[in-house]
Structure formats: C-alpha cells, structure tokens
Amino acid sequence: MPEGPEIRRAADTLEAAIKGKPLTDVWFAFTQLQPFASQLIGQRVTGMETRGKALLTHFSNGLTLYSHNQLYGVWRVVDSDETPQTTRVLRVRLQTAEKAILLYSASDIEMLTPEQLAAHPFLQRVGPDVLDPSLTAETVKTRLLSPRFRNRQFSGLLLDQAFLAGLGNYLRVEILWQVGLTGNHKARDLSDSQLHALSHALLDIPRLSYTTRGQVDENKHHGALFRFKVFHRDGELCERCGGRIEKSTLSSRPFYWCPGCQKS
Numbered sequence: 001m002p003e004g005p006e007i008r009r010a011a012d013t014l015e016a017a018i019k020g021k022p023l024t025d026v027w028f029a030f031t032q033l034q035p036f037a038s039q040l041i042g043q044r045v046t047g048m049e050t051r052g053k054a055l056l057t058h059f060s061n062g063l064t065l066y067s068h069n070q071l072y073g074v075w076r077v078v079d080s081d082e083t084p085q086t087t088r089v090l091r092v093r094l095q096t097a098e099k100a101i102l103l104y105s106a107s108d109i110e111m112l113t114p115e116q117l118a119a120h121p122f123l124q125r126v127g128p129d130v131l132d133p134s135l136t137a138e139t140v141k142t143r144l145l146s147p148r149f150r151n152r153q154f155s156g157l158l159l160d161q162a163f164l165a166g167l168g169n170y171l172r173v174e175i176l177w178q179v180g181l182t183g184n185h186k187a188r189d190l191s192d193s194q195l196h197a198l199s200h201a202l203l204d205i206p207r208l209s210y211t212t213r214g215q216v217d218e219n220k221h222h223g224a225l226f227r228f229k230v231f232h233r234d235g236e237l238c239e240r241c242g243g244r245i246e247k248s249t250l251s252s253r254p255f256y257w258c259p260g261c262q263k264s
Contacts (some may be wrong), residue, residue, distance in 0.1 A: 002069065004052055004166020005210035008131050009073055010050040017077045017099040019045050024080070025095040028109075033092075036063065036111045045094065052126050052165025056117070057094070064117050065092070066110045069191055073106025126165040130206040140164070141199040143188040155183030155250035158202075166206060170231045173256045175201045177230045182262050183250040230256040 002010070022044055026037040040059060049056040056077075057065040067073065073091075078084055080100050086106035088162075103109070112120060127143065128135045143149055149163055157163050158172040176183065179197045187195065205226070212225040229239065234247035234256055243260020 002053065003168030003171055003206075003209075004050065004129065004131055004132065005171075005206055005213060007053050007055060007069075008050045008203060008210050012052050013077060014057075014075055014101045015048050017045065017095045018094060018101055020195060021045075021096040021098070023094060024091070024097055024135055025100075027090075027093040027095075029089070029091045030109060033109065033111055039063070040094075050131065050166070051123055051129055052161050053168075054122060054126070058107070064112045064114075064116055066108075066112055066117070066120065066123075067092070067106055068122070069106050070108055073108075074104050076104065118141070126161045127163050128165065130164050130166040130203055131210055135203065137196075137199040137203055140202050141195055144195060144199065147231060150188040151186055154181065154185050155255065159251055159253065160249060164202060167202075169253045170228070171206055172253075173231050174229055175205050176263060177257060180203060180262055182264050183255055196222040217228045230258060232256065 022042050023040050026040045028034050028037055039061065040063070045062040046058045049058065050260050054066065054068045057067070059065070069075075074088070077083065078100050080095050080098055082100070084102070086104065090102060090104055091106050091109060092101075092103035094101050110116075110120075117123070119235065128139065143163065149157060152160075152163075154172075154176060158175065159166050159169065161167075163233065174182075175198070176185075178201045179194065181190075187198075190198065208224065211227040230245050233245050236245050237243070238245055238258035238260055241258060241261040243258045245258050247258060248255050248257070
C-alpha cells in the first residue's frame with residue numbers, strides 16, 4: 001500500500017494537471033455522488049490535500065471530495081479526450097479542457113460540505129500528517145510521551161494513523177533502523193537522546209522520501225537521497241555495523257531489521 005510520501009506525490013501530479021482550471025465534465029460511478037456532477041461543472045479544483053493516506057480534493061464552491069485508495073485505488077492523469085483501455089473500474093472523472101484525472105477501483109469516496117469535512121470520522125481519528133510543514137519534532141516528542149502512546153510498542157504504534165498520519169511499513173522499518181531501535185521498544189523506556197533522535201527521524205525520513213525517492217544520486221553534493229537501508233534487504237549486510245539484516249513479522253506486517261545495531 002502506498003504511504004504518505006507516495007500519496008502526496010500523486011496529489012502533486014493531479015494538482016499540476018487540473019488545479020485552477022474550470023471543470024468541463026464531471027462523472028461519478030456511485031449513485032450518491034452523481035447529483036454533485038452538475039454542481040461542479042465550471043468550478044475549479046483549488047487544491048488537493050493529503051491527510052495520511054486520504055486525499056481531499058477541494059473545489060471552488062466549498063465542496064470537498066474525500067477519497068481513500070485503500071489497497072486497490074489508483075489515480076491517473078490523461079488528456080481530456082482520452083479513455084484508457086484498462087480492466088480497472090472507473091469511479092471518478094474530473095475533466096478540464098486539456099486534462100482529466102481518473103480514480104479507479106477505490107470504494108471509499110464521499111462528497112463533503114465544510115461542516116461534514118470538519119466532523120468526518122476518519123479525519124477525526126487520524127493524527128498530524130508527517131508531511132505537514134507545521135508539524136515539529138517537539139510536537140512529535142510530546143505525542144510519543146503522552147499517556148495515549150507512551151506504553152505502545154513501536155511495532156504497532158508506527159503503523160497507527162492515529163499517532164502520525166502517513167506512516168506505513170517501509171517507513172516504520174527505516175525509521176527504527178535509523179535510530180537503532182527495535183519494534184519492541186516503547187517511548188516510556190527511551191533516554192532523552194533516543195527520544196530526540198526518534199522524534200526527528202519520524203519527520204525527516206518521510207519528508208526525505210517525499211522529496212527525493214525515485215531520483216538518481218548523480219551528484220552527492222546535492223544532498224542525501226532516500227534509499228532503503230533495511231526494507232526488503234533481508235540477508236544483506238547492514239551498512240552501519242556489517243551485521244546480517246533479518247526479516248520477521250511484527251503487527252502482522254513484514255519487519256526488516258539488523259540485530260547487530262538495533263538492540264532490544
């Protein structure tokens with residue numbers, strides 16, 4: 001499943017295609033959404049906001065399209081006169097004079113008024129988004145030490161969208177490797193230096209993944225690029241300590257770690 005950085009990059013692509021341009025055609029597969037199609041003709045997409053793995057498409061008339069890709073949903077950008085040949089089931093089409101964005105296969109889709117958006121159950125449950133530039137490491141540290149989260153093992157906590165939205169499995173294992181912790185650790189047991197390192201890694205690694213993942217490191221002077229240190233690297237040598245990376249299962253998800261430098 002895509003994690004926060006992938007959802008945000010997808011939103012950037014969708015915004016670049018249609019943001020600020022009048023909608024010339026709108027189509028919804030679900031009956032409950034179809035009455036909104038005529039209301040959106042001539043309106044503009046003012047922005048596409050991510051809340052973890054949910055995407056909020058804001059329109060100039062105040063409505064917001066909520067969508068969550070879950071396992072199978074995917075957005076595509078096409079030319080306005082293009083109808084792709086695919087076995088996927090089309091759910092949403094938002095079209096301008098030049099481009100259209102298409103949502104396939106997703107089932108969790110709603111149209112919300114501002115009042116409904118403010119009270120939406122999923123959005124009420126999720127924590128701060130790790131890609132929100134206003135979120136600081138100090139706030140993350142406060143959440144780690146809060147009564148709600150301080151006794152939770154990191155194996156489950158770092159997958160819980162109520163803690164921080166946008167984290168997922170590859171980010172979980174990369175963050176814990178970066179700070180030398182295991183999935184069995186809890187915030188209550190960490191030293192100040194460990195809490196400091198973890199609070200920063202919880203923001204720095206997702207943000208690095210968002211800004212650089214998929215780029216080729218042709219010039220190291222341009223700064224670090226995101227690459228996997230342990231994820232899907234079981235059996236390989238750890239670049240930090242030379243130990244052998246192992247794979248196990250934690251919180252029902254594959255977990256990759258180095259026993260040599262991630263000490264219980």
